[in-house]
Amino acid sequence: LVPKLQSLVLTHTLLSSWEQVAQITRQLPHLSALHLSKNILEIPKDPAALRDSFRSIRQMVLRGVGYSWDQALQCAEMWPWVEDLVLSPNGISVLRQPPDTLFQQLECLALQDNPISSWETVCRLGHLPRLKSLSLADCDLTSVSFPETPPGQKTPLFVHLVTLNLHNNRLEEWVSIAELNKLASLEDLIVKGNPVTVREKRHITRCLIVSHLGKLQLLDRMAVTRDERREAGIFYVNRFFPLWVQCGGTAEGGTPSPEFVREHPRFLSLLKTYGAPETVPDGKMPSLNKKVITIEIHAPQEPDRGPIRKRLPLSMSVEKLKALVTQLFPRKGSRFCLSLASHEEGKESVLDKERLDLSFYDITDGSRIYVRW
CATH class of the missing domain: 3.10.20.90 (Phosphatidylinositol 3-kinase Catalytic Subunit; Chain A, domain 1)
Incomplete structure (x- = not known):
């Protein structure tokens, strides 16, 4: 009746198997978006046999279907060309690297509202060749780390990732924010709702995040302007210059401690851009309240x-x-x-x-x- 239908919502239905879904989709050659949330669908013994029925699907929404990550990978054999995949919430806690036959076209992946607590398991998705947007909002992440990539360098993981949503996780330390600068293409970050973002006044927190992330264009859905970046950089240098000196740095550069570099990998770059603040003879910063x-x-x-x-x-x-x-x-x-x-x-x-x-x-x-x- 509707052969040119492009989007179909079959949420919370009496469908019980993917074979039943395939009987519907094979009659809709132009269908590109399929919503199957809140259905209990038995996984077929040979998922790849149903590929022709899902050949046109580019967006798959599977909220609340009760699949683990491994079960989601099994299902993906039916629609390996998907570009936008939503798997939240499904109780997923562990991820593994998808086989090379899957997700080669995947650009957007939504895993929010899943109990994912380990950034190490997230990194198993880092080799997806076209992934541009990753949502990990409302998960249980406590830290972000790319330990094999030195400070100031870019990780070989997530090379095309532009948008990352970390809203309402449990990130505690600023070093996790600093680690995000290792993502080569990150421009759009949502990070509000984490413990690390509520310890300072809102505008100070924003300044610190902008200073940590050199390519950021959007922070918590608000544009980062050129003037804001400059103001944030000056504030950052003024705030951390005394610690820089204590750790072995100088107004011209120097060699600070590895711990300082790990926590403030962009400080030297900002110092070279904006210059050192005025110092007093004993090398300590004057009190800004008295200056x-x-x-x-x-x-x-x-x-x-x-x-x-x-x-x-x-x-x-x-x-x-x-x-x-x-x-x-x-x-x-x-x-x-x-x-x-x-x-x-x-x-x-x-x-x-x-x-x-x-x-x-x-x-x-x-x-x-x-x-x-």
């Missing part, structure tokens, strides 16, 4: 007024700086924008993070702040 600098506030649209010099604590927020500017340049009902003159001639950085302190930006004695309406 006071002098800045110049310029208003190009009011040429009759020269620059206004103000001594301000680096702990002052951008929001409070804007309040000060409002007092200095009273224009009722007028919105304005603050920007920091860059060290590069003609370039400016917008100060648009109102809740962040001035210390978050690369502001030093003599820095010029421009106000424009």
